[in-house]
Amino acid sequence: MPNPKKRAEKQEAASSKKNAAEAAKKASAEEAEWNKGAKGASKSDKEAEKKAEQQRKKDEKARLEAEENAALPSKPVAKAKGAEKAAAKKTNKIEDFLAASGIEKKAPGLTATNIDDALDALTITGKGPKVVNTADIDRHPERRFKAAYAAFEERRIAEMKAEKSGLRLQQMKDVAYKEFQKSPENPFNQLTADHNGESLIAPWASIANQSATREELQDIAQAERQKTEKRLATK
Structure with missing residues (x-):
């Protein structure tokens, strides 16, 4: 008849052996998992290090180019x-x-x-x-002034409206009036003759007179020629 005590010991030994095998298996699995994680972490570290080195080289290249351009x-x-x-x-x-x-x-x-x-x-x-000859000298700029100014004012107001200057009509007229004073379209800014037969080039010169003789007009033309010659000789 089997000894109950020995049978209990055998069962206990078998159970211990089984538990030990399971523990070993579990430990082996944990170790394998840890090794796998360590290997993955090592790979990530290497990739990060590689990217950092590439960025460092890129920054160094940019610095050298900047220094070269500065020189x-x-x-x-x-x-x-x-x-x-x-x-x-x-x-x-x-x-x-x-x-x-x-x-x-x-x-x-x-x-x-x-x-x-x-x-x-x-x-x-x-x-x-x-x-410049006597035909170029305007004896009657006052006759052309009104029409010339009207045409100039109409054109400039249209231009300012197209530019959307934001000015009121009266303000645009004031601007046109001031511009016309210095404009070559102003008859009084063109070569004229006064009652003394002198050349008048300044803006708003006095009104021309028919009394200027042919000789006086020739003197005006000659004076203009001498003024131009003097200007070119002093450049």
Whole structure:
């Protein structure tokens, strides 16, 4: 007959062995899981380190480029040099134009730095289209003043309305009036003759008179020519 005590011991031993096996299995599983997590963390750390190194290299490259650009001449200087070259080229063309027209030989003291001056120089030497003669001198600017101002005012008010200046009608008329005082469209700003036969160029000159003689008108034309010649000679 089996001994109950021994059978109990065997059952206890088997149970202990089973528990030990389960504990070992559980420990093994936990260790495997931990190793897996550690391996994943290591991979993430390596990726983060790689990205940090790439950013560091990028920042270093940007810093070096900034230092290099700071050492170079600024772009506005380059533009200024380009403008100087263009101005010099333009001046040379004007000088060539004067030489081809024979102005330097006929009037060596004259200089021109722009197209208007060059045309004035042609006028002085008798080759230009702007030779002042007695026909160019307006004896009656007052007869043309009203119509000229009306046309000027109408055009400027239309322009200011198109620009949406926000001015009232009277304000726009005031602006047009002030502008007309200095406008070349103002008959009194054009070459006129007064009762003394003198040249009147200033704005709002006195009204012309029919008493200016032909000789006086010729004197006015000659005076204008001398003024232009003096201006070009002093440039």
